[in-house]
Amino acid sequence: MRFRPLMTLRLNTAPTQNLGIGPRGTRVTFPITGGVFEGDRLRGTVLPGGDDWAVTRLDGLIELDLRITLQTDDGALVYMTFEGIRDDGAPDAPYFRTLPRFQTAEAKYVFLNRMLAVGAGELRADGPVHLIEEVL
Amino acid sequence: MQSRLLMTLEVAVVGLQKVGAVPLGTRAIAPIAGGHFEGPRLRGKVLPGGGDWTLLRGDGVLELDLRVTLETDDGALIHLSSFGLRHGPPEVLAALARGESVDPATYYFRTTPRFETADPKYAFLNRLLAVSTGDRRAAGPIYTIDEIL
Numbered sequence: 001m002r003f004r005p006l007m008t009l010r011l012n013t014a015p016t017q018n019l020g021i022g023p024r025g026t027r028v029t030f031p032i033t034g035g036v037f038e039g040d041r042l043r044g045t046v047l048p049g050g051d052d053w054a055v056t057r058l059d060g061l062i063e064l065d066l067r068i069t070l071q072t073d074d075g076a077l078v079y080m081t082f083e084g085i086r087d088d089g090a091p092d093a094p095y096f097r098t099l100p101r102f103q104t105a106e107a108k109y110v111f112l113n114r115m116l117a118v119g120a121g122e123l124r125a126d127g128p129v130h131l132i133e134e135v136l
Numbered sequence: 137m138q139s140r141l142l143m144t145l146e147v148a149v150v151g152l153q154k155v156g157a158v159p160l161g162t163r164a165i166a167p168i169a170g171g172h173f174e175g176p177r178l179r180g181k182v183l184p185g186g187g188d189w190t191l192l193r194g195d196g197v198l199e200l201d202l203r204v205t206l207e208t209d210d211g212a213l214i215h216l217s218s219f220g221l222r223h224g225p226p227e228v229l230a231a232l233a234r235g236e237s238v239d240p241a242t243y244y245f246r247t248t249p250r251f252e253t254a255d256p257k258y259a260f261l262n263r264l265l266a267v268s269t270g271d272r273r274a275a276g277p278i279y280t281i282d283e284i285l
Contacts, residue, residue: 001267001282003137061263083250087263097265097284099219099248114197114223116246118137118267118284133137135246135267 003133007039044072076106096121139282143175162192180208212255220247235274245270
């Protein structure tokens with residue numbers, strides 16, 4: 001399988017909303033207050049208002065469900081979602097992987113509508129950072 | 137990103153159901169009659185009864201939504217669901233539609249399979265994300281599925 005770097009995405013999050021134990025596990029919502037993204041083909045900021053709706057499953061993994069809006073430095077809006085998993089008990093290091101998808105109406109960025117992508121996440125003190133690559 | 141082979145999966149499509157123009161595009165459902173899969177850590181067959189709920193979007197990209205049940209050679213059941221995209225040059229897509237054999241490098245056919253199983257031997261599948269490249273043959277697609285490391 002071949003991949004090509006798409007962007008590094010840094011998210012800022014507000015205090016979590018801890019909803020407690022629901023029918024599918026322990027639900028925690030991470031409000032996204034902003035962030036930045038940068039890659040060879042696009043860069044810009046993350047608009048406030050998105051969230052990552054996370055659920056800790058019965059097997060201990062965290063199931064991720066993110067929705068945010070990106071704004072490029074030339075003004076295009078890009079709707080981004082990902083599903084993903086975070087396994088803090090993985091053998092070597094946390095396994096924190098995502099499957100980002102994009103939708104935009106802006107002609108310059110329609111290549112985003114036509115690709116699948118994968119992300120590797122890292123937890124840093126100031127918020128999560130996702131290294132996102134296009135699946136070629 | 138690094139990945140490693142998880143399995144190749146071959147499914148047989150029978151009796152495409154062309155639902156037609158729906159609010160989100162053009163819907164066609166490809167019932168899966170069966171198939172088989174094989175990789176270093178698991179192998180077995182595809183149970184009949186799954187399908188791929190395809191949607192041709194307004195921009196010409198085909199969205200894929202495959203759901204099948206795998207049965208390993210030692211009896212475990214695995215639920216596989218995958219979202220995917222397929223698109224390419226018009227002449228390539230026309231050849232595929234005619235059932236011709238086409239070099240899969242000439243079009244984009246990628247999916248992101250996810251797995252669910254209750255069998256402890258295969259629980260590692262619950263804990264990984266995967267990507268696949270597809271090769272649409274006349275009888276059905278062949279997917280080469282890699283685990284994302």
